[in-house]
Amino acid sequence: MFPWLLQALDILLACLLGFLILSRTRERGTRNLELTKGYLLLVLMGWLLQHQQTRFPLTDRLIQAMVLVCGLALAFLLQSDLRRLLGLIGTGRWGQLLGRNPQSFYNYGAAHKIGEAAGRMSQSRRGALILIDLGSDLQGDDFLNPGIALDALLSTEMLLNIFFANSPLHDGAALVRGGRIVSAGVILPLGQQERIGRYGTRHLAAVGITERFEHCICVVVSEETGTISLAHHGHLERPITSSRLKELLDTAMEMVVRDPMDSKSAPRPRKAS
Numbered sequence: 001m002f003p004w005l006l007q008a009l010d011i012l013l014a015c016l017l018g019f020l021i022l023s024r025t026r027e028r029g030t031r032n033l034e035l036t037k038g039y040l041l042l043v044l045m046g047w048l049l050q051h052q053q054t055r056f057p058l059t060d061r062l063i064q065a066m067v068l069v070c071g072l073a074l075a076f077l078l079q080s081d082l083r084r085l086l087g088l089i090g091t092g093r094w095g096q097l098l099g100r101n102p103q104s105f106y107n108y109g110a111a112h113k114i115g116e117a118a119g120r121m122s123q124s125r126r127g128a129l130i131l132i133d134l135g136s137d138l139q140g141d142d143f144l145n146p147g148i149a150l151d152a153l154l155s156t157e158m159l160l161n162i163f164f165a166n167s168p169l170h171d172g173a174a175l176v177r178g179g180r181i182v183s184a185g186v187i188l189p190l191g192q193q194e195r196i197g198r199y200g201t202r203h204l205a206a207v208g209i210t211e212r213f214e215h216c217i218c219v220v221v222s223e224e225t226g227t228i229s230l231a232h233h234g235h236l237e238r239p240i241t242s243s244r245l246k247e248l249l250d251t252a253m254e255m256v257v258r259d260p261m262d263s264k265s266a267p268r269p270r271k272a273s
Contacts, residue, residue, distance in 0.1 A: 032078060039074050042067055105135050105215075105256050107179035110154055111249035114176065117159035118221055118228050119242025127223030128163040129173040129202045131186065132249070134256050135215035138175060142213070147172050147185035154179050163221075173205065173218070188218075191234065199236070200224070206231035217252055219245065 018040050022033065046063040049056055075082060114130055121128050131138070140146030148169060152158055154176055162184045163170045172185035191199075191207030199207070206218035211234035218231040220238075228245055229238035232252070240248070 035074060035077065039067075039070050042070060105133060105178055106253050107154065110176070110179060111246050111253055113154055113156045114159065114219060114249055115242050115246030117156045118219055118245055120156070120160065121163060121221045122226040122228050122242065125223060125226040126163055126165065126221065127170070127202060128159070128219070128221040129188070129205060130159065130219040131173045131175050131188065131206075131209060132217050132219070132252075133175065133177040133182075133215070134217060134252060136213040138177075138213065138216065143186050144189055145172070145185070145187035147175070147183045147187070149183050150181050152181045154181050203229060203231070203236060207234050207236060210234050215256075217249070219249075 021040070022036060042063065046060070046067050049060040049063060110132075114132070118128065118130070136142075158181060159174060161167065162174050162181070169185035172187050174184045175182040175186050188205035189208045189212065190201070190204040191211055200222065202220050202222070206220045206229070210216060210218055210231045214233065220229040220231065220236075221227070222229070227239040228242065229236050230240060230245060230248055231237075237248075
């Protein structure tokens with residue numbers, strides 16, 4: 001086989017692997033994507049220097065050392081993503097590996113059920129935190145505590161039971177994906193601590209998870225005021241009515257089916273003043 005053909009195949013396979021890594025990292029937020037891009041750029045620089053007939057031996061050695069150290073650091077930071085990537089490769093789930101199925105994150109009527117539950121809890125001033133996965137494929141490793149697995153059919157009554165005052169699960173979040181309540185009692189990472197004076201713990205948790213993951217939104221019902229809020233991309237829209245919440249949720253879920261990779265097409269809440 002011609003040497004140039006082998007080199008072309010090598011470059012093609014490297015590009016495909018880089019695309020695969022970037023596509024998986026993209027689901028985990030902008031920060032992780034930027035870190036991965038920087039690392040891949042560093043690897044590219046090292047490859048280019050190696051093909052310069054060692055004209056820059058010192059720079060080449062330095063970049064190779066940086067690639068090794070940064071690779072170890074990146075493996076630590078993205079360990080949950082790497083575990084999931086290896087798991088998908090090992091089980092042969094190539095369809096999920098190359099791109100998610102948007103239909104699994106969409107359910108007709110889910111927006112109405114969640115909005116109805118939020119409206120009723122708002123009237124009774126019952127605190128609630130509902131995390132809706134629109135494509136981030138959230139797993140237990142993404143939370144401080146994964147909560148209790150339910151895999152229950154999504155319904156207004158089920159959400160009301162989860163966030164009943166005496167329920168052992170009402171202090172955490174309910175994770176909703178498609179037409180199922182995946183888990184409840186989930187403890188989410190908090191957002192920026194300087195907001196602690198403005199927002200309560202539920203609102204900080206909603207801001208924190210939507211800052212880290214682009215393809216999810218979070219519904220918050222305040223226990224003190226009954227105010228309904230919607231978090232997306234680390235921003236809160238509040239206060240909103242249950243009908244407005246249904247409208248926003250329905251639009252966001254429809255966008256998943258229309259263009260699942262375009263997170264910017266979903267409605268972005270206004271910053272709370």
